[in-house]
Amino acid sequence: MSHPPCPWGYEKHNGPDRWYEYYPSAKGHNQSPIEINSKEVHYDHSLLPWFASYDPGAAKTILNNGRTCKVVFDDTFDRSVLRGGPLPGIYRLRQLHFHWGSSDDQGSEHVVDGVKYAGELHLLHWNPKHSNYADAVRRYDGVAILAIFLKVGKPIKREMKRILEEVGAIKSKGKEAPFPNFDPSILFPKSRDYWTYHGSFTTPPCEEVITWIILREPIIVSPDQMAKLRSLSMNSENEPFRPLVDNWRPPQPRYYRMPAKA
Numbered sequence: 047m048s049h050p051p052c053p054w055g056y057e058k059h060n061g062p063d064r065w066y067e068y069y070p071s072a073k074g075h076n077q078s079p080i081e082i083n084s085k086e087v088h089y090d091h092s093l094l095p096w097f098a099s100y101d102p103g104a105a106k107t108i109l110n111n112g113r114t115c116k117v118v119f120d121d122t123f124d125r126s127v128l129r130g131g132p133l134p135g136i137y138r139l140r141q142l143h144f145h146w147g148s149s150d151d152q153g154s155e156h157v158v159d160g161v162k163y164a165g166e167l168h169l170l171h172w173n174p175k176h177s178n179y180a181d182a183v184r185r186y187d188g189v190a191i192l193a194i195f196l197k198v199g200k201p202i203k204r205e206m207k208r209i210l211e212e213v214g215a216i217k218s219k220g221k222e223a224p225f226p227n228f229d230p231s232i233l234f235p236k237s238r239d240y241w242t243y244h245g246s247f248t249t250p251p252c253e254e255v256i257t258w259i260i261l262r263e264p265i266i267v268s269p270d271q272m273a274k275l276r277s278l279s280m281n282s283e284n285e286p287f288r289p290l291v292d293n294w295r296p297p298q299p300r301y302y303r304m305p306a307k308a
């Protein structure tokens with residue numbers, strides 16, 4: 047599938063309501079995010095606990111692409127992997143990134159019982175039974191995203207510090223900095239409880255290939271930490287500062303899908 051080049055974003059003229067014009071998948075019936083009504087979630091007793099084993103040496107760089115802050119990992123072999131839960135095999139960690147709001151009452155993509163969190167962390171993994179990542183994003187079982195909500199409060203998750211102290215080095219779009227020796231499992235909350243459903247990427251082209259594993263317990267961040275994310279610019283260095291905020295897609299129709307829990 048090829049698409050005409052189109053600069054999508056989160057503003058009125060290029061935002062989520064218009065993505066389908068260039069990316070028809072965005073109007074599909076298995077889109078993400080969704081609103082989760084915790085009372086409607088069904089028990090699935092076949093669901094297993096999930097496990098991550100991440101190699102800190104796989105972390106490579108941190109970057110600002112004008113739409114998010116992303117950490118990239120070496121995924122050339124089964125080095126950092128996610129398995130169990132709803133997954134049929136092991137999945138390789140490729141990158142993590144964040145979605146966040148201009149204020150603390152919005153920023154997450156998934157919504158739980160009507161509540162939007164201040165942010166949402168996505169750890170993206172792909173299924174190496176497909177020959178490469180480009181192939182995996184075309185397969186139903188190609189990609190698994192572990193999602194963790196960010197909630198402003200106390201006591202804070204100190205482990206967020208490492209990423210946020212690097213934010214100064216990637217202030218503007220196109221900036222990239224080395225980010226060696228990082229194990230993202232330090233960001234996990236205590237509880238491994240999750241909801242799962244099948245959906246899509248939340249950014250164009252919105253391919254419907256994602257097994258979502260959404261952790262029910264949020265991690266706690268401080269107002270200062272959120273301010274650091276909001277200090278990134280969606281513009282390049284030689285352009286005026288434009289805060290990179292509200293890079294979230296609102297919930298999409300659920301149709302016949304119902305999230306499950308173990």
Ligand SMILES: [Zn+2]
Pocket residue numbers: 143144145168248
């Ligand atoms: Zn994401």
